[in-house]
Amino acid sequence: MRGAERGFLLLTSHLGDPESKPLTVAQFRKLATLVRGMEKPKENRELTLSDLQALGYGREMAQRILELLARQELLEYYVNLAARTDCYPITRIGPLYPQIWLQKLGLDSPGCLWAKGDSTLLSRPAIALVGSRDLEDENAAFAAEVGRQAALQGFVLISGNARGADRLAQESCLASGGQVVSIVADSLEKCPDTPGVLYLSEDGFNMPFSAARALSRNRLVHSMAVATLVAQSGNGTGGTWNGSILNLRHHWSPLYCFRDGSEGTVALVQMGAGEIGVEELTDLSGLAQQEISLFDQ
Numbered sequence: 331m332r333g334a335e336r337g338f339l340l341l342t343s344h345l346g347d348p349e350s351k352p353l354t355v356a357q358f359r360k361l362a363t364l365v366r367g368m369e370k371p372k373e374n375r376e377l378t379l380s381d382l383q384a385l386g387y388g389r390e391m392a393q394r395i396l397e398l399l400a401r402q403e404l405l406e407y408y409v410n411l412a413a414r415t416d417c418y419p420i421t422r423i424g425p426l427y428p429q430i431w432l433q434k435l436g437l438d439s440p441g442c443l444w445a446k447g448d449s450t451l452l453s454r455p456a457i458a459l460v461g462s463r464d465l466e467d468e469n470a471a472f473a474a475e476v477g478r479q480a481a482l483q484g485f486v487l488i489s490g491n492a493r494g495a496d497r498l499a500q501e502s503c504l505a506s507g508g509q510v511v512s513i514v515a516d517s518l519e520k521c522p523d524t525p526g527v528l529y530l531s532e533d534g535f536n537m538p539f540s541a542a543r544a545l546s547r548n549r550l551v552h553s554m555a556v557a558t559l560v561a562q563s564g565n566g567t568g569g570t571w572n573g574s575i576l577n578l579r580h581h582w583s584p585l586y587c588f589r590d591g592s593e594g595t596v597a598l599v600q601m602g603a604g605e606i607g608v609e610e611l612t613d614l615s616g617l618a619q620q621e622i623s624l625f626d627q
Contacts, residue, residue, distance in 0.1 A: 331409075331419075338421040340399050342441035344534045345408040352398060352533070355546075359437040361395065408534075417446045417518050417535035428452045434553040434582055444535035446518045447528035451486050451511050457614050458488040458551050458583065460570050461495025461561030469495070472588045472608055473561040474502040479611045481508025488554045490514065490547060491521075491529070495561040495570075500527075513551055515544035548573030553582035557617035559606065560587040563594035571598075578602050584617055 339345075341353050341361070353361065364385040365377075377399065382392035412418060420426045420443045431439040459476045461469065477499035480487040487503040489496040491512040500510045509526040516539040521529040531537065532546060552558045552573055563570040571594060577585050578601050586606040587595040599605055606617075 332423075335419075335421040335424055336402075336405060337399065338423065338441040339405055339409075339419055340401055341395070342533075343408075343419075343444075344537060345401060345404050346411070346534060346536060347404070348537075350398075350401075351394065353395070353441075355438055355440065358441050362437055412444065412535045415446070415519055415535070416523065417444055419443070420445050420449065420530075426452060428554060430554055431550065434580075435549060438549070440532050440550070442532075444518055444531045444533075445528060446521055446535070447524070448509075448526070449528060451509050451528045454486040454509070455484070455615075456486040456488045456511065456555045457617075458555035458558040459495060459499040459561060460490065460548075460551060460558060460563075460573060461499075462563060462568065462570055463492060463494035465494050465498070465562050466590070469562040469588055469590060470498055472590075473498040475608050475611055476559050476561070477502030477504075477508065478506045479614060481506035483614050485556075485614055486511055488513070488551050490544075490551055491516075492544075492569075499561070511554070513547045513554075515539050515547055544569055545572060548576060549580075549582065552577040552585075555583045557584045557586060557614070558582075559617075560585065560595070560598065560603070562588065562590065562592065563598060565593035565597050570594075574598055574603065575601070586617060 342358055343352055344350050368385060379392050379396060382395055422439060422441050426449045457480045459473060461473055473495040477487055481503045487499060487508060487510045489500050489510060489512055491514045500512060503510055504526055511528045511530065513530045517537060518529050518531050518535045532543060548569065558577060560570060560574055563574060574585055577583060585603040587598050587603050589605040589607045
């Protein structure tokens with residue numbers, strides 16, 4: 331692992347220590363921007379307190395960054411521990427990192443992900459499916475058909491492994507011979523070794539579930555696909571709604587809601603999402619066109 335990749339891991343991962351405070355995406359973005367613009371020292375050396383203070387950091391924050399970078403022994407231990415459960419890191423500057431995240435998210439893309447499964451799935455064209463945990467029957471059927479059609483049409487399915495729409499689509503995709511990238515908000519240790527599935531997680535390979543992690547992964551699910559399909563959404567509330575609104579605002583991928591007449595669907599369509607029925611899923615590649623969002627008006 332290159333030195334720069336180690337730096338990404340040290341700064342953005344908990345490394346199994348729940349008391350540690352790695353940089354948030356915003357903090358890491360700021361540091362990356364500042365370091366990119368700083369005058370490089372003539373000699374090959376590590377960042378110092380003086381360097382960081384010269385970039386505008388106060389002493390406390392500068393010291394925190396240096397403490398994160400000093401966790402070299404913990405990093406070695408954590409990477410080796412991950413390998414025992416077939417987990418491995420993928421850093422933003424490594425060869426396995428999804429280029430689509432760099433293109434769509436830029437410096438808001440995660441500095442490091444932890445993976446379990448077949449990393450070659452990251453280079454395949456993908457369709458994302460999101461939706462509520464508690465589904466109406468017709469919405470559940472839509473989620474399952476998205477998974478099936480993704481498999482039949484050669485798309486990797488991107489999902490979040492949550493109860494409800496996510497798992498219905500994932501199971502349907504795999505049952506039809508397809509492949510899945512599941513971006514989880516829980517420990518990768520809980521994920522089985524499933525053929526055709528790649529599990530991804532921010533923060534660490536053994537970090538427990540949190541609502542904050544569930545919300546954070548929305549940008550990764552939506553931005554990894556040529557289009558994102560919404561099986562069912564609440565109106566103004568919930569993770570599916572939150573991720574869909576952010577997608578419409580940032581144009582991560584064209585967004586299509588199942589035509590169910592619900593308040594959530596009507597509201598998202600008014601903001602620029604498209605509508606789609608089960609019968610229109612036979613040409614997923616045709617969905618990869620940007621809709622006009624309310625946020626552009």
